[in-house]
Amino acid sequence: MPIGSRDKRSEPALLLLVSLAEGPKHGYAMMADIESFAGVRLGPGTLYGALERLERDGLIEPMDSPERRRPYRLTDSGASALRAGIRDMHRLALTGRRRMLAR
């Protein structure tokens, strides 16, 4: 699973996982949340492309809903993938910071 890798395509997926780490959300709530914490406005096509991939990989799952808007939540695998992704990013940030300080 490329979460947290340098693969640009994984970025929306990572943002979605971070958003869902706060709790279940439907599509529009995820878009608004991601815009507020990351300053990134995901388009609906990008959002659902990432949602589909994450669901297929078992990292998120849909919840029952009486309305058309369906909320999603993190699975245990999704939480593990997010932890690993954050750890990778943290390591990357530390390395970058150390090297910049050494310049």
Place this chain on the structure above:
Amino acid sequence: MKKLIRLYPAAWRLRYGLEFEALLEQLPPAPGTILNVILGALHARMTAPPAQPMAASAEGGLMLDFRHRFPNPTPPGLAAALVLLPGALFLVLSLLKYSLGVAGPFDAAAPFYLAGRPVEYLTFLTPFVAFVLAVLPVLGIGFDRSGQSLRGTLVVDARPLNLAVALVSALVAAAFVGYLFLENVLGRIHAT
């Protein structure tokens, strides 16, 4: 903007269509959003797993099932494209020379194309062979007789490369046949 959902594969719409529609209703129809939906649909089509062939209905009749597998054109599809190449090139060079007056490329290739009757026949046949090579692997035709009724199933595995080669082959073949008709039938009528 909701109409754009039709661009997505049927299986995708079945799974996400309603919630995606609800999301689009909450967004203003900005050009960037529309483009994003179109690109999302293209990506969904490129990555969609092949659909399962439909089971023939109990009432019988013809079933159609379009499958999309953009990343994996069939080897015959690639072979068809290669077979088509000389015929299509001959047509393009001929059009350049006789319609636009650009004779250089045709004259340069003429020693090959006009090397003799066998080569001319082979060039003429290329679009027909390419069409068959491109179309056969994507067509699945089946019949099943149960009791009084005969059920037919036609599965079209809509692989873009195969279908594109088939379309171009048909156009090149039509051009060749049209040319022969004009030259040999109408030409003779005119001559008499």
